[in-house]
Amino acid sequence: MAAGAHIKTVLVDSSAGMRSSLSNLLDIYRTFRIVAQFDDVNLANDYILNHPVDLVFVQLSIGNPQYSGDGSFMVGFLSSQNPDLLIVPYSDNPRDAYLTQTLGATSFFTVPVDVMHFQRVIQRISYLFELICIKRESENRTIMIKNKTGYQIAKFSDILYIENSNRKKKIVCVNGSEIDVLNYTMDELERLLEGSSFFRCYQSFIVNLDKITSIRTDSVSRTYTLSLEGLQEEILLSREKQKEVIARLQQRSSNITI
Structure with a gap:
């Protein structure tokens, strides 16, 4: 408490x-x-x-x-x-x-x-x-992000995930908007968000645990993916992080579909 x-x-x-x-x-x-x-x-x-x-x-x-x-x-x-x-x-x-x-x-x-x-x-x-x-x-928590035009403030609850693609990092929000992130590596972002609702689920993804609705396992390819609220595409979950993310979700809520 x-x-x-x-x-x-x-x-x-x-x-x-x-x-x-x-x-x-x-x-x-x-x-x-x-x-x-x-x-x-x-x-x-x-x-x-x-x-x-x-x-x-x-x-x-x-x-x-x-x-x-x-x-x-x-x-x-x-x-x-x-x-x-x-x-x-x-x-x-x-x-x-x-x-x-x-x-x-x-x-x-x-x-x-x-x-x-x-x-x-x-x-x-x-x-x-x-x-x-x-x-x-x-x-209620917020993060200040440096972008091309200066700084932008975003609420944690408004963020779905952070992605690193082709050396470009972006924050994807609940409303579909995207914020480009400059001068931070994924490791630095992970450290900045430590102790919050965010989790490094894959080398190129940091997800908001509060937005996860399900975890899916593909028995053929032996891969794991996450579904997030309002997002059609799935987010990759590394095999090494699968048990940890399930444990984190179970700590936070009993209403997650696993």
Whole structure:
């Protein structure tokens, strides 16, 4: 988890006593900051959509599905509005676990709270929150590139890959635009981007790991290629880097097709 980062948390439950118990339980971990508490689904939804919130704990039985929507509605609605929002519903029925997963919940637990199971829920929340922090950092980071006309600034999140072809290096962006890079070797660019979302997958390619959608293996030629978001052509992946790139992707996200 990012140093000093607190998980901004909202509690939604019709019982003030349960909200207090959950708040006390979360205080043990020292990484959660309760920013709001609600006993009404509509008020909670309105707040969560209009304020910075990382995590929601919601009682499934809260509300009335005929009028305001219940906890299940809230899970499905919020997950569709904000895919990065961590949502943990709970109920007294273990069978609700499958339902909440289909609606996009991050995890699930039953009440009364089993401390050991709740610990596993917290571990999953912490892991996913760390990935989200990495993603946010990457989206906000920029690189200043020297080109023919001077300097150009590009966000990491706008870059698909960097290619070295015929001794000319270029940055290819998500929108299809290209930026010529002067006075840098691929080794120097790799060092400049070390510790970020970029990875040297082949001698002539540095790719943005956040843009990879799949890794393909050709069993006949024994070659590997990467598919990137919105890009028709594939990027070469060296055999020596195949295991490393898979490990890096698994660390960053579980939503990559491998």
